[in-house]
Amino acid sequence: xxxxxxxxxxxxxxxxxxxxxxxxxxSSQFPDGVYLVVxxxxxxxxxxxxxxxxxxxxxxxxxxxxxxxxxxMGAYTSRGDTLEVExxxxxxxxxxxxxxGAYRWTLASDGLSLKPVRDPxxxxxxxxxxxxxxxKH
Numbered sequence: 834x835x836x837x838x839x840x841x842x843x844x845x846x847x848x849x850x851x852x853x854x855x856x857x858x859x860s861s862q863f864p865d866g867v868y869l870v871v872x873x874x875x876x877x878x879x880x881x882x883x884x885x886x887x888x889x890x891x892x893x894x895x896x897x898x899x900x901x902x903x904x905x906m907g908a909y910t911s912r913g914d915t916l917e918v919e920x921x922x923x924x925x926x927x928x929x930x931x932x933x934g935a936y937r938w939t940l941a942s943d944g945l946s947l948k949p950v951r952d953p954x955x956x957x958x959x960x961x962x963x964x965x966x967x968x969k970h
Contacts, residue, residue: 863911864940865891868966878960880925887966897925897957905957914938916947920954927954934958944968 870885872878885899895909895918905923909916919933920926927934934952938945944965952958 863889863916863938864945864968865889867969868945869969870897870960870966871964872960876960876963878957878963880957880960885960886969887961897923911938915950918958925957927956927958929953936962941965 867886867888870887872880872882872885874882876882881899883899885897885904888896888898889909890896893908893910894906896906897904903923904925905920905927907919907921907923907926909918911917914937916936916938917933918936926932931953934954935950936947936952937950938947940946944967946965947961949955949958949962
């Protein structure tokens with residue numbers, strides 16, 4: 834193998850490594866957007882069956898609505914694979930003394946999965962953990 838071929842292979846290897854690091858860094862950011870949350874009878878959730886929209890605006894504000902009614906609105910933060918939510922307003926907001934909930938998130942082809950780490954306010958939030966929630970396109 835010539836020195837030129839060896840140098841070219843090395844440059845290609847460096848470029849692939851840089852792109853891989855960038856892809857990993859991008860995948861560790863919480864995927865803001867609008868998600869569809871489907872609640873079915875028998876899920877064990879104290880919410881009417883139907884389709885809800887959960888939005889994360891990219892600036893720390895989340896909102897859950899059914900049809901045109903905002904059920905709850907609040908703040909969220911994400912660090913690594915941990916998502917924290919805190920209800921602020923709406924008829925379904927949490928009213929417990931400690932209202933901040935934390936979840937581990939993963940993103941796969943079937944949607945966003947949230948697993949509770951701690952949450953004193955299971956109420957409406959339990960609909961987020963029954964099954965992956967699909968991103969609205």
